[in-house]
Amino acid sequence: MVRAGSGGLVADDFVEKGLVGIGWGDIGTLDEYDKKSAIESAIREEYPDWPTGRHRSSSSQLQRFRLGLSVGDRVVTYDSSRRIYHVGTVESDYLHRPDLLPEYPNVRKVAWVGVVERDKLSVATRNTLGSTLTLFRLSESAADEIERALAGQAATPENDEEDADKDENTILADSKSRAIEFIKDRVNRLDANEMEQLVAGLLRAMGYKTRVSPTGADRGIDVMASPDGFGFESPRIVVEVKHRSSTAMGAQELRTFLGGRHDNDKGLYVSTGGFTKDARYEADRAKIPLMLMDLDELVSALLEYYENADAKTRTLLPLEKTYWPAWAD
Template identity: 55%
Template sequence: MSDLEAAGSKPACNDSSADADDNATNDEETLAATYDNGIELIKDRVNQLDWEDMERLVAGMLKAMGYCARVMPKGPDGGRDVVASPDALGLESPRIVAEVKHRKGAMGAPAVRSFIGGLRAGDRGLYVSTGGFTKEARYEADRANVPVRLLDLDAFVRYYVGIYDKANDDTRSILPLTRIWWPA
């Protein structure tokens, strides 16, 4: 009697579809974990940037999205670190006004409220804070009369990764990335 007969089983068929499904699931999980690890490494690099490079990076991201963007001169800017518009003169709508806070602490409702108060009719607000936002700050943005988008570090990095191929060389030099190829 053979070992298989002794074990009371039939000879196994080569069920490659089950193996392929298991391998596909494992590959998807590994790919997702690898992507998330990459995002965490990029976030670490963003945290190492100085505030001026962070402002230039936000402007570069908006340029890659098709806007003409410029970093505003230093000084009392009234929450206008970067201004972007579809046209180079800044006359066409939507005009995006961005405030960039590159620090560890979360931005609270008073800071977001002040930013929203400085926006004009027709403006769109973008508030980037590498330290994140409090729940109250998110509430302020949600109830604003002007469209406002809040980007914490994670959301910013994911947007940046998404537009990286369209970014110009100046933007890429601030935060260079390397593509990792993965079998399909």
């Protein structure tokens, strides 16, 4: 699969000009680079604001386009506006031809042989074709089904609609799980001060006003939250935030935190390293209401109240909403 830009924007150009192409034209011809690491260095220099993962992914795809395709290989590109896959055969080695399609100067000549309608493919195959990568290898089963469809031999199974619901629900569950792990990764990369600000932002999203202690001695209070922001009105929530600890917080740390609390205080102890069993037991028997929040629980709360989060909090943790088809029972 070689994607023709976002939404298959240049699929018609691919077919009309008899080629497939990919971008990253600012680094020039790939023939200048003797190995993948050289491509990655060029990309890093040309696009310094990109994250490291994007540098690596881009260099991998460029190297694969240059060396991973052979004359005679099948190639597919997708036109999402018409929901069709163009199928062709690679006819050339790698070429650098910005004159053919300036935005996609790294090309291979292709003889296009036909199209396959997306709706004619099984749900399983459609799911495997959903990657957003510019270039990726199809599974053997997906490639075989496309070849059969191209020959007019494929037919959508009678129970495909039922399978679609099952498969899409499985994909949704998997996507949610991955998304949460990515969010946890992002939260975990914050430094200690940013984590305190994030927890304060969560409390503001829940309707409280907050004060974050300045760096230095805080007598066991990193954040204080209350209806008035000064702690005069109840509930007065005192918060301790421990971030990037190599070990789970134990009972002794909780006892230290609880030592200076007033009878009417409410406690929140956030530890991205988690808590020991003894610590959770200590929290249950604490003299004041005390909630323990590990990384999983923190992210869960952030997702629940993110719609109410202010700009400062959203800057610390930028998230965007994704919509998914829903079915009535």
